[in-house]
Amino acid sequence: MLALPLCPYPQVLEIAGEPIPFPAAISVHGLAPAEQRTVETLHNLFTQLPGIVADFGGVALYRIVFRHDPAIEHAEGYTLTSDASGLVIAARTPAGRFYGAQTAYQLLAHAGNAHRFRRFGETAAPRAVPALRIADEPRYAVRSFMADLGRAPFSLPYLKRLVRILAHLKLNTLHLHLNDDELCGFRCADLPIGSENPHALDAAALRDLVAYARSYHVAILPEIESWGHVHSIVYHYPHLRGTSGQYGGSSFGIGEATYELLERLYDEIVPCLEDTASVHLGLDEALWAVLPGEEQRGHTPENMVGRLHEILMRVGERHGKRLTLHIWADHGGRPVPAELRDRIVVQPWGYHEQNIPAIVEQVKRHGGAGKPPVMLGAGASWIRVHGDYEATRVWCTEAAAHPNVLGVTLCLWGTNDVAGRLITAYAGADFAWSPATPARGDGPAAGETLRNAVDQQMRQWQVLFPDADPAALNADRGPEVELGRYLWPPRAREAVAPTADFNPEA
Secondary structure, three states: OOOOOOOOOOOOEEOOOEEEEEOOOEEOOOOOOOOHHHHHHHHHHHOOOOEEEEEEEOOOEEEEEEOOOOOOOOOEEEEEEEEOOEEEEEOHHHHHHHHHHHHHHHHHHHHHHHHHHOOOOOOOHHHHHOEEEEEEOOOOOOOOOOEEEEOOOOOOOHHHHHHHHHHHHHOOEEEEEOOOOOOEEEEOOOOOOOOOOOOOOOOOHHHHHHHHHHHHHOOEEEEOOOOOOOOOOOOOOOHHEEEEOEEEEEEEEEEEHHHHHHHHHHHHHHHOOOOOEEEEEEOOOOOOOOOOOOOOOOOHHHHHHHHHHHHHHHHHHHHOOOOEEHHHOOOOOOOOOHHOOOOOOEEEEEHHHHHHHHHHHHHHHHHOOOOOEEEEEEEEEOOOOOOOOHHHHHHHHOOOOOEEEEEEEEEEEEEOHHHHHHHHHHHHHHHHOOOOOOOOOOOOHHHHHHHHHHHHHHHHHHHHHHHHHHHHHHHOOOOOOOOEEEEEOOOOOOOOOOOHOOOOOO
């Protein structure tokens, strides 16, 4: 286990003396009431410190002091000093102060409750706060977690709880995979898309989530599958199905009717977003086909990418949004028109330890100065029933030297079981912020040793951070769903929506 149970671990942490006896009273100073979520963080911290007198603006000798420091260059960076007088958190921006407060939460909550986590045979140590200096900022600008609404329901309260967890772990983007072959997680107002799914979010819920997430310094990045994995859309428009996907399901037939439908779909989702936002269009694991009558019109996969970019930019302009297009790199790469290569973010992916040699090669292929912008597709899938992060570790460490890598997405494909796979986000957040920690040792048991240490640390964190309580997560989640079907009795194997049973070839 790391020297201190902090996640993500700071870039620079120096012990600066003997531990300080835990204070009996704490006052907070220098924090503007308008920084609502940072104030909320400290209120929540104090609920984890029973018997401690805590207030805002009081006279306690031990203080948590927030200071504005214009010399801190990184917009999400902060410094934290701990000594006998308390904690001093300095930052240039509200985001920096918010992230400093998350570190303070973990530091003080664990110090105040360390006696609860002693190992077998250990005696309880007196409560004490480490004396230290932290200088911290993230390595990657975009630190994202993906919820797969295209294969499992995620209620609005569940997504809001997820936002709070991500923000505490200093992840700053929630990627919503809105549609897939099994389900559509967004219910349109002027199209039938999503109307069959009783759990789909409507525009009002998406707007609410976007605003809520922003208050926690989290952006919402919707993914609207626009070529493959569109079974749940062609359920309503079977004439637009060109062929199956690479692994079944459906791919659109390409032609003017498909482009017209996609523009109408984007027109429903884009207005819900912030004025500056990114939109992912998928384009992975599809098979090429054009619609009848479109055979001689010059359609190619590369032209399709350009056409979709043009449509998305037009929709963004219509609604006053400045948008950036993201797409998956797919197995063999994704052809992008030369004039758009610096304007479209391409995302290679890999989720399993056995794929690490391929991940290393993908980083070499896509990473480097002067190359187009790249996001890394890491995380885990429903196949990893206890979550995973080894592929994330390799992505983040291998790509750390490449300036064109914008960040990493911790995908959770195929399931809404966040509690059971939380280590994907917890350990993944550490690598996304500071790729060198936690370090993986050498030897045949290195991975198991790291996994046990991180899992133990995460469980302690869950005790001290109630938003991550597995029971609370599961209560917001409702029934567990995998690949569009309820997993457990009494509804085991029942489809969440008829799109999961749809067979256009029957």
